[in-house]
Amino acid sequence: MRRRVALRAFVGIALLVPAAGALGGCGKSSSGTSSSAGGSTQQSSAPSGGGAAAVSAAKVTIASYKFMPATVTVKAGGKVTWTNQDSDRHTASSEAEPRAFDTDTLNKGQSKAIDFKNPGTYRYICVYHAFMQGTVVVK
Numbered sequence: 001m002r003r004r005v006a007l008r009a010f011v012g013i014a015l016l017v018p019a020a021g022a023l024g025g026c027g028k029s030s031s032g033t034s035s036s037a038g039g040s041t042q043q044s045s046a047p048s049g050g051g052a053a054a055v056s057a058a059k060v061t062i063a064s065y066k067f068m069p070a071t072v073t074v075k076a077g078g079k080v081t082w083t084n085q086d087s088d089r090h091t092a093s094s095e096a097e098p099r100a101f102d103t104d105t106l107n108k109g110q111s112k113a114i115d116f117k118n119p120g121t122y123r124y125i126c127v128y129h130a131f132m133q134g135t136v137v138v139k
């Protein structure tokens with residue numbers, strides 16, 4: 001009998017202590033004026049780097065020995081069209097061997113469209129000017 005009483009007392013204290021602690025911590029008021037209004041949700045979806053939205057057709061202009069834009073993102077099954085506006089010849093040739101794609105030589109004014117079926121990240125260069133680099137992301 002005695003033991004039971006003692007146990008009960010112990011349990012009672014054990015329950016009370018955390019409750020008191022919780023009460024003490026309740027003092028923080030939540031009346032701060034939140035400034036997360038719903039009015040400014042116009043986050044422009046400007047694609048930044050790899051986070052670009054995938055489109056079904058993208059265009060890359062080759063000018064001044066650059067691919068512009070350097071990175072394009074297309075959906076699986078989408079296509080990328082390269083157009084050379086330089087007077088020098090260029091290519092867009094996948095870096096991987098064997099090449100996943102290759103526009104072959106594009107002379108001034110020529111363009112070439114390539115379809116991308118398989119998701120992945122395809123880095124490419126110009127075989128004549130290896131410093132020219134670009135990336136096709138297929139999602």
Ligand SMILES: [Cu+2]
Nearest residue numbers: 090126128129
């Ligand atoms: Cu080139």
